[in-house]
Amino acid sequence: MINKKIFKLHADVCKALGHPLRIEVIDLLQDKELCFSDILAVTGGLKSNLSQHLSVMTKKNILKMKREGQCNYYSLSSDKVAQACQLMREVLIDSIKNHIDLIEKM
Amino acid sequence: MINKKIFKLHADVCKALGHPLRIEVIDLLQDKELCFSDILAVTGGLKSNLSQHLSVMTKKNILKMKREGQCNYYSLSSDKVAQACQLMREVLIDSIKNHIDLIEKM
């Protein structure tokens, strides 16, 4: 089935959003581009780990990267990424609200 | 850090989109609700597998479920899910377009 291949590709792009560090990076890059070490300074952790996560997102077209001198600048590939991320955050918030409602009705 | 916990929750919701079968189900439920066996009839595979994937999405508030008689009806928890999914599909399409452009410039 041709569709199954599209679902796989689509899922792979979505999967690239599904890690706390990657969400943190997308959050950071909402409105600006930053170089690797600026991102690392905010997120903390090992540079090798961050580099791998940035690589995953860049390969899936979530981020784009531009080399300038010795620095690698990362930014969102498009505003669609920020919008999708925001929508998913709202799904989370709605979920938390539902839980609160349930508790309040006890 | 409090933010790190939010990023984890946010990533968990996004992660629930990151599987081909789950994308296929979201696609199916864009504009209608369907019961488990209707979904299974379209996606194929084992019922136990589908049930587990539906459970993951329902727990993360991607889907909602309603039991009616002997049937369990599934639908998207909100239109935000469909919108986010559509945006991510556009990110995929843009990525494919970029690859095509690269090849054409060879």
Added chain:
DNA sequence: TTAATAGTTCACTAATTTATAAACTATTAC
């Protein structure tokens, strides 16, 4: 009350993803 339908849960194995640390590459400065 027995059987059929509709699905969920569980136990297990296989596959994938993640974190870590060391080694490596490329650019700039001395």
Added chain:
DNA sequence: GTAATAGTTTATAAATTAGTGAACTATTAA
């Protein structure tokens, strides 16, 4: 050329996720 900076790549071990089939639960029908 040598060292420093900025990051990437690779190898490996640990953790998580996915697929399978059997067992289980709940509702309806005969």
